[in-house]
Amino acid sequence: MEDIEDLLVVGGAAPAGFRLPITAAVGINQMKKKNNKLEPSSLLQNSSTHQVPGTQTIFLKTFGCSHNQSDSEYMAGQLSAFGYSISDNAEGADLWLINTCTVKSPSQSAMDTLISKCKSAKKPLVVAGCVPQGSRDLKELEGVSVVGVQQIDRVVEVVEETLKGHEVRLLTRKTLPSLDLPKVRKNKFVEILPINVGCLGACTYCKTKHARGHLGSYTVDSLVGRVKSVVDDGVKEIWLSSEDTGAYGRDIGVNLPILLNAIVAALPSNGSTMLRIGMTNPPYILEHLKEIAEILRHPCVYSFLHVPVQSGSDAILTAMNREYTVGEFRKVVDTLTELVPGMQIATDIICGFPGETDEDFAQTVELIKDYKFSQVHISQFYPRPGTPAARMKKVASNIVKKRSRELTSVFESFTPYNGMEGNIERIWITDIATDEIHLVGHTKGYVQVLVIGPESLLGSSVTVKITSVGRWSVFGDVIEILEESRVVTNPSDKKYTSNKENCSPCFNQQDTCACSEEKNPEPCACGSNVCCIDTNDSYTEAGNDQNPQNIPSLLSRRKSSMATVKTEENGKQKVGMRNVGDRDWGVVDTVLVGGIFMSLLTIVSLVLYVGF
Template identity: 60%
Template sequence: MDDLDDIEDAFGMGGEDDVRVLRDLPPQVGTHQNTKAYNLAKHEAADAMKDSKGTCPGEQILPGKQSIWVKTFGCAHNVSDSEYMAGQLQAYGYQLVDESADADLWLVNTCTVKNPSQDAMSTVLKTGKENGKALLVAGCVPQGEKGAKDLDGLSVIGVTQIDRVVEAVEETLKGHTVHMLQKKALPRLDLPKVRRNKLVEVLPLSTGCLGACTYCKTKHARGELGSYDPETLVERVKTAVADGVTEIWMSSEDTGAYGRDIGTSLADLLGRILAVLPEDGRCMLRLGMTNPPFMLEQLGAISAAMRHPCVFSYLHVPVQAASDKVLDAMNREYTVKQFHHVADALLASVPDFQLATDIICGFPGETEEDFDQTMELVRKYKFAHLHISQFYPRPGTPAARMKRVPTKAVKARSRKLSLLSAEWDPYRGMVGSIQRVWISDTAADGHHLVGRTKNYVQVLVPPAEGLMGTSVQFEITGASRWSVRGVVLGPWAIPDSAAAPPPGTSTWPAQSYGRQPAGETTVGSATVGSSSNGCGASTCCQVPGAAEGVATSDSVTADVSDGGCGSSTCCQTEPVAQRSADSRCSGEAAVGQPVHADIDGVVGSSILHGKTPQPEQEGGLQALHQVSSGSWMLRDWLLPMGIVVGLFGMLLASLQILSS
């Protein structure tokens, strides 16, 4: 399931909120033909109403003259669906309102992932009935739970029927009950659309998934994977850029699975999209949630994309549990070791990378020992974004038939994990740095604008005229657990390469990752940073947060793109003391012998375990690898140049001896 933090980021905490549409916001119409078609249909409907004999259960109404309130629960994909439905309704003439009391009809787009979301939906529907509102229910609940009691007597529309929302609304307002749940081809992406945030394009790559997690009902609603063709998605990106958006969120139930049903891949799509984004970085791309199995197959391409100046260095990779036994019961199709491999590779190869993950506490069969393993994984990575859920049995899922962990124990584990997550201060090391910040929203407190750094850290920006929708040079002066704050120094200008690092390169101090406080003993290190701020040591590179000057005794080189340090011996992905035994490079790689994580064209599976890299999926990688081709060329001539310099030094020394 696509990351629920999408909604927390966009709408505030809680996982759901209204699709806010300003009354004066013009519809984002995909084609003029669509608008003409809606106008023609509207006039035909009006003519038909003139001849009506009053057979409708309710009073005669003129379609397109009523007001509608849209409520959205769930993930970014649901937000996109709501935006498309709102766009069609507005293009037809309906008025979209912010206040539910002002609306003639409530359009409620639902989520079936978690019980709390469904409980909140039930409350909204009950309130609507009590206030005499016409109700139309969309989304995953009516599609996946056709017998839900909350839906008795209500109009419903399925996830692939959103292009018929005008018809559904019209019939519901007449007093009819409609059921549009038949599954069909994917809705077109060139339909009229009203963005909740005019600066953010939520781009659905596909619907459905290839997994079969035992606890999830999303597949009941969204079905098997259905991907949009790359050309359609690229055209949608071009339209969004022309509309002036500054962020494009790639969304689906599993972004990494994109294209497997149509003979393409996420790697190929990334190459195509990056080729059409503005080179000045005014429009940033954010990848949605990607499960570990598909990350393993495309790790090199995704890592390269994360280093691109037009891509946020942030990714949501849900682990759910750190026990292989529990993962097997969940049918998650990966091991804990594989998650470590993905996480460590990204952290080693992408400067200032931020990793988000999900944990389910109290899954059936989870023991205290299993939970302790999850606690250890969280201690290791110190996730800045950790989404904790207590297990809720979803009716109709295999997990609902499994023996449950006592509720008291589930709550205790959730509380324990929350307290652990609150112990660290992930952004303290950013204080004093200067960052490029993209400003695209307003904070819930009403006193700040909201921006994002290259690695998607939330920035509270003092409001000022003309800042919204721009990127600025920003000095960070303070940090909290969830965000940073500071002052705007001026508009962002693409720096001269001789005077400043390239766009998107952070000046974030090394200890910002919080792996280990400076000054503590460690037996290993790693570089995270570009060639301009890497250590360039001849012996070792420091892990973020590790004490400076500590020599390493075992190592793995993370010499990838411009995130490598150029070490002649080793770089390690994190302090040895904090790594699990199976993630240390022993056996296959002798101490001091680099195991290169060549992301250029291979998976890079040797980063941690010394395994033989497997060829990555072909196609779409050339554009991504061009991002780092310069640094690979640099590495290619560094060694012979070093040899020449060394021989020259020996010659000078010999001449000096002879002259003396």
């Protein structure tokens, strides 16, 4: 059927949590004509029309980026608010909801396979995300209900009508969904916050622009309000997400530094909640590099940025219409690395773009070797239907695969975390590793740290001693759980040396932080007289991250002057280390010592009395 425009008046969107009658909001197609006979849509013959709306189970599957993940969390939140159960079990669900990605062919192929399985199982199906939005006439979407990327606040209506046996298409609207919709986070400690949709670019290979459209930014006030709300909910990491974070606000008269400063001002000053800035293309941060660097130095902001370069050849960047040169990309990386201690930058590479020569590829390899990025996302070129690059002369597939393997081999030869052994780092723990043994935390530079400890450590900030390093992450032992009342100091006030990336900021005037190589003391961020010390405490080698079972216990063996301290807070055990000699005296200690003194005095008095 034809795409149905919203028919609502005055702004178009229903208030959050309010459902309009579906017939007044979207178009529906209940019957299909086949062989001159009207028959119910084949997908929907098994629909649960006899069940009360809001009592069914929904299988939700998400493909693609963090923005898609956030959309899925919003859809799950609304469905849950109306009584639906969200499940990972496809077979036992009453309806399937698939949130799709159109960036790469493999993602869309996986979506096609899932749709075929759903049709075979005769389950009601709703397809959301970038594929139906950017490719509305796909054969795979025939007879399927679809909901667009800007229509996620109407998912309850679409699901209810689909369960009744109707085919619904809801794709077009010019306003952004509210940020205050109900939300069920995949990780309750992580809020994925979309700051804008669409972009200002016109990359020749990109299909996402067809789906997400031109740049549309949320206001600074609405985003700051959302940040305050999720912090109150107990969120410990906020990921800013968009198709191009750097372009934020250019459509509403503001810019990214204005937004970031406003958000940082709303975060707790103790560093209990961290901000991660999302992917940004080089053109839109070149004019704000110093302001961005200042924000990345803030103790509540991860010193990490994802800046895609895509190719090390200016000729290929021109063919991609990326609107920057390799030299400008280098300026972004060099400036941030110089101004932000411990800065970590991730990038993306597309191998085998149409017209890429051996010389072009060699320039890409040289760029990656020069910077030895700790994270590089390497993709083979996939022609996306409807894009200019799909019409360009392709590089032979065997050459594309060869170049991808070669670049992967170069990247995997790097050892980016060597030298971190023995460091004392503050990390923020927000997840459980896939091996279900380790907890996952990140340093200020967003280096992944795996530790062993109770699940009560989730959502906490701790100091760890790095015991060993792997290719993709490092391993550490928990030393102390940091109290949320402790205020952190901005490390930008510190004078850094050439070994600055190996230092961690201290957390109060008595703490020290350890560097792996620097021997000469220097002022710490907290103002302590000593920053870099030799750490000779023994620790157990943990092996590498390919064999994560060989991990030391929660706390490594400490010197005899150290004692384990366990306390209870809100029913959760806290483990820390402290010097026995530095123990604070409390009321109980004073009473006990006084009692002992009085007992000794009484005994002496009795002996003297008997003697006389």
